[in-house]
Amino acid sequence: MSPEKPRLRHVQISASAHKGEEWLHFHDKSGIAPDVAMPREFGPLLAAMDGRHSIENLVDMVAGDDRDLVRGWVERLIADLDEAFLLHSPRFEMRRDEMQAEFLDSPLRPAAFAGLSYPQHPDELREFLSQKLAQGEKRLPPRRYDARQVRGIVTPHIDFHRGGHTEAASYAPLRENVRATGKAFDTLVILGIAHEGVGYPFCATAKGFETPFGVMECDRDFVRDLETKIGPRLMEEQLTHKNEHSVEFSAVFAQMFEELKPSKIVPILCGGFWESLRSGGAPEIAEPEVGEFIAALRQITQKHERAGKKIGFIASVDGAHVGTQFGDDTPLTRARLAQIQGEDRKWCAAIEAGNKAALHAHFARDGNRFNVDAHPALYTLLAAFPDWRGQLLDYDQAFTESANIVVSFASLALFES
Numbered sequence: 467m468s469p470e471k472p473r474l475r476h477v478q479i480s481a482s483a484h485k486g487e488e489w490l491h492f493h494d495k496s497g498i499a500p501d502v503a504m505p506r507e508f509g510p511l512l513a514a515m516d517g518r519h520s521i522e523n524l525v526d527m528v529a530g531d532d533r534d535l536v537r538g539w540v541e542r543l544i545a546d547l548d549e550a551f552l553l554h555s556p557r558f559e560m561r562r563d564e565m566q567a568e569f570l571d572s573p574l575r576p577a578a579f580a581g582l583s584y585p586q587h588p589d590e591l592r593e594f595l596s597q598k599l600a601q602g603e604k605r606l607p608p609r610r611y612d613a614r615q616v617r618g619i620v621t622p623h624i625d626f627h628r629g630g631h632t633e634a635a636s637y638a639p640l641r642e643n644v645r646a647t648g649k650a651f652d653t654l655v656i657l658g659i660a661h662e663g664v665g666y667p668f669c670a671t672a673k674g675f676e677t678p679f680g681v682m683e684c685d686r687d688f689v690r691d692l693e694t695k696i697g698p699r700l701m702e703e704q705l706t707h708k709n710e711h712s713v714e715f716s717a718v719f720a721q722m723f724e725e726l727k728p729s730k731i732v733p734i735l736c737g738g739f740w741e742s743l744r745s746g747g748a749p750e751i752a753e754p755e756v757g758e759f760i761a762a763l764r765q766i767t768q769k770h771e772r773a774g775k776k777i778g779f780i781a782s783v784d785g786a787h788v789g790t791q792f793g794d795d796t797p798l799t800r801a802r803l804a805q806i807q808g809e810d811r812k813w814c815a816a817i818e819a820g821n822k823a824a825l826h827a828h829f830a831r832d833g834n835r836f837n838v839d840a841h842p843a844l845y846t847l848l849a850a851f852p853d854w855r856g857q858l859l860d861y862d863q864a865f866t867e868s869a870n871i872v873v874s875f876a877s878l879a880l881f882e883s
Contacts, residue, residue: 473517594720602635618779658712789871
């Protein structure tokens with residue numbers, strides 16, 4: 467039975483043209499709905515499926531003399547969307563709950579992108595990433611930090627084909643630290659990005675992550691202590707991890723490098739700090755849940771360090787997302803790409819200075835108009851550990867002129883001043 471006021475789920479929608487016909491492609495990063503395509507002329511009708519418009523309202527939007535015929539077509543479209551799990555409905559909620567139960571029952575998070583975003587066979591993957599590493603190492607600047615003081619890194623999570631050179635080389639500070647101190651990190655706390663969003667601003671899981679190089683085990687004691695501070699909200703949306711790549715990509719590199727392979731991970735996904743971006747206020751004040759998490763992360767880190775553990779941090783983040791795919795058809799000229807780079811270097815400079823206020827102000831002044839997903843993870847680390855500073859290691863842009871899109875990315879070392 468069709469919902470009386472259908473509401474389309476938040477999924478990725480992109481436009482394309484083929485043989486003179488224009489299409490809308492639906493991709494659900496959660497993996498609940500299959501990929502589907504619909505004629506682009508359905509766009510206005512689909513946009514009206516926001517939970518506020520009745521079926522009669524939708525029928526009014528469709529041209530046709532035979533109202534009963536139009537109503538039947540609209541109802542079939544709604545039924546098809548529901549069948550594909552693209553609507554908020556009891557059918558979708560049941561499937562989501564089934565998938566969540568399956569995910570929770572497994573002690574491991576499977577490598578969702580092996581064989582898709584990167585080679586699945588370990589030898590092939592190692593050769594591919596080694597080539598990227600060689601390219602990236604040539605781009606690294608002279609080190610301006612004491613390797614023994616390294617606490618973490620900022621690394622991209624763009625696909626390896628476009629950004630693997632920067633990603634692979636970004637792990638140098640952590641590896642240098644292990645070699646300089648003679649001690650591996652017991653735990654690497656990975657702050658990735660929940661691209662599909664989460665209710666509570668942070669989402670952890672206590673699962674190990676499978677990679678082609680082996681399993682990156684989870685530091686379940688750290689996760690448990692963090693959950694004790696935060697409460698069950700921290701783990702309620704674990705299904706978000708199932709098809710999210712930002713932690714997975716870091717787990718792959720951590721398993722690849724011998725210096726990092728013995729470490730365990732704490733997988734955490736960050737949602738957007740939307741209220742503080744709108745208001746301009748400090749996130750930990752404008753959004754108390756953010757402040758609660760920042761304080762808990764600092765306290766649990768200190769607790770485990772007092773117990774003798776060595777804790778490192780990875781912010782798995784990308785920069786600007788601009789262009790047609792992201793809702794902006796403005797041509798990406800050389801001048802505009804240079805403007806994006808100039809803006810990116812401002813937030814990188816804030817990290818280098820360890821200035822959380824400047825970092826947040828940079829994004830809040832224009833509502834993060836270039837869609838930089840790095841904001842929540844980076845702010846969290848600078849707020850939790852105010853004595854950290856950084857060094858920019860690399861910056862690049864993946865620009866596809868034919869599609870009019872660009873994704874920028876940067877890597878930085880994070881160290882105690």
